[in-house]
Amino acid sequence: MVRDFAGLELRRSGRNWVGLCPFHQEKTPSFSVTPDKQMFYCFGCGEGGDGISFVAKLHGLRPIEAARLICKHFGLAADDDPAENARLRREAEARRRALKALNTAWREAWITATAFYRAAVQANEVTSYGDAYFGAAELYGEELLGRLEAPDSAVRLAAVREVIG
Numbered sequence: 001m002v003r004d005f006a007g008l009e010l011r012r013s014g015r016n017w018v019g020l021c022p023f024h025q026e027k028t029p030s031f032s033v034t035p036d037k038q039m040f041y042c043f044g045c046g047e048g049g050d051g052i053s054f055v056a057k058l059h060g061l062r063p064i065e066a067a068r069l070i071c072k073h074f075g076l077a078a079d080d081d082p083a084e085n086a087r088l089r090r091e092a093e094a095r096r097r098a099l100k101a102l103n104t105a106w107r108e109a110w111i112t113a114t115a116f117y118r119a120a121v122q123a124n125e126v127t128s129y130g131d132a133y134f135g136a137a138e139l140y141g142e143e144l145l146g147r148l149e150a151p152d153s154a155v156r157l158a159a160v161r162e163v164i165g
Helices: 002-006 051-059 063-073 082-122 129-140 142-148 153-164
Strands: 011-013 016-019 031-034 039-042
Touching: 002 051, 051 063
Parallel strands: none
Antiparallel strands: 011 016, 016 031, 031 039
């Protein structure tokens, strides 16, 4: 890719490719491309980075513009539909909020269940987790406990909210 965008003459040197740096004038090659790491570095001027930053620095572009140029060069579709991107961000944020709420509800349910179990053990009402589970089944109902173990997270969340009130 570096050769495509800069027209550099690079020669193989071990696992790397070396040549004259496109960012400053030099007579001795100090520009190195490491394909394994997908990065470049010039030991003369200190410029370095990945393919996108290379194209951005070479053409004076912002990284997003460089990425679009690379996509265009290789015939790839670059999705830059602002409405679609905004929709995807909203959906991701909604999923993040839902997961955070589910995590909070589970934490509160765990605290409530632990307190219930400890109180039952201290009162000698139960001697094992199984006894506490069946005690909770009597308290909350078998159907509710089944929903707490449901594979659908929305069903579990509703059940947890019902338990913790």
